[in-house]
Amino acid sequence: MFKKVSVIFILIAALVANTAIMPVIAAPQNNTEKTTANTGTKKEETAKTLDLKAKAAILVDADTGMVMFEKNSHQELPIASITKVMSMLLIMEAIDSGKITYEDMVPVSEHAYNMGGSQVYLEPGEEFSVLDMLKAVAIHSANDAVVALAEKISGSEEVFVSEMNDKAKELGMNNTYFLDCNGLTDEGHYSSAADIAKMSAELIIKHPKILEITTIWQDKFRDGKFSLDNTNRLIHTYNGATGLKTGFTTKAGYCLSASAERNGMKLIAVVLGEPDSNTRFDEAKKLLDYGYANYQIVKIKNKGEELGTAEVKKGVADSVKGILKSDVSLMLKKGSKDQIKQNVKMAESIEAPVTPGQKIGEVFFEDNGQVVAKADIVADAEVKKASFVRLFFRMIIGWFGIGRK
Secondary structure (H helix, E strand, O other), X not given: OHHHHHHHHHHHHHHHHHHHHOOOOOOOOOOOOEOOOOOOOOOOOOHHHHOOOOOEEEEEEOOOOOEEEEEOOOOOEOOHHHHHHHHHHHHHHHHHOOOOOOOOEEEOOHHHHOOOOOOOOOOOOOEEEHHHHHHHHHHHOOHHHHHHHHHHHHOOHHHHHHHXXXXXXXXXXXXXXXXXXXXXXXXXXXXXHHHHHHHHHHHHHHOHHHHHHHOOOEEEEOOOOEEEEOOOOHHHXXXXXXXXXXXXXXXXXXXXXXXXXXXOEEEEXXXXXXXXXXXXXHHHHHHHHHHHHHEEEEEEEOOOOEEEEEEEEOEOOOEEEEEEOXXXXXXXXXXXXXXXXXXXXXXXXXXXXXXXXXEEEEEEEEEOOEEEEEEEEEEOOOEOEOOHHHHHHHHHHHHHHHHHO
């Protein structure tokens, strides 16, 4: 009897010491879930499959960056007015952040007036609204208007271009360098098909209101005296076309970043260095058709689906069920759903209290051994912290149970 009492006191001491010094095993941090496939630069087809005349091309899913096709996609090339995609990105950031509004007036400087190429023939001292200027840029590819907007936002085109290059670095556009905001410069001013796809996706996903402008086929400028005709004929001829920007100089050739959406699938097709205008539209259409014909968004897991359990320390229960935080949909090649494998990784243990919805693990989805998506696993119920008395008696019961074996 004395021995058992002594052991009990030893257990109490051990429990107190353990409670005092045991490190907390925290649940994983609740990171944002990625519930659509992201295969990065995975190449699904060779350049020969579509037999493009473009010097470089790429087809990507705008939401995930999944590459469906690429040809010389990282080659540095002049991009002409596709430069304005980055300019529009910074303009939309300035609008959405409140730095400027659509109604603000934009003055025309001598520098903006002196721009050549495609323009709306601005005169020094004139003023137009941000919205009117942005329409001139997005629809008519006006070089003078984009310079005026750059000066409005950053004080000078030079500072604005520096911000363009900073944004390119932020987006991981490693084969890009800008010297102006409109693309008139050929030497030393370059990008790649892959980088153009990145900035195009950033623009249409983060700032979707731009699509209300890029989808306008015809509009008016200067109180209706000047016609704005969209340089991107796919807006008028391709089902689901939403944008985005054309470009041409003698050195760059004919270029296009084309965006489209059908059944929730947002695709971006980029072609650079095409021999003529018709070919750039035809080959961009060919890329988009390929994407919509061969890929689809497939739901493979449902929110709330149970995926395992995690051990809970010092709780009123010793485990908690883990459920999927949200639906999981993947951009997949048609007929490939069965190839997707899942790998569940639960926290080895978490310490009470546990709250419903607390992240306790992750599930990874793999295609041929490559992770294409991941999603959070969360606790499906609350587990309160056990009282000292409950923990003590749990230990005693466990001890006596072991002793009887």
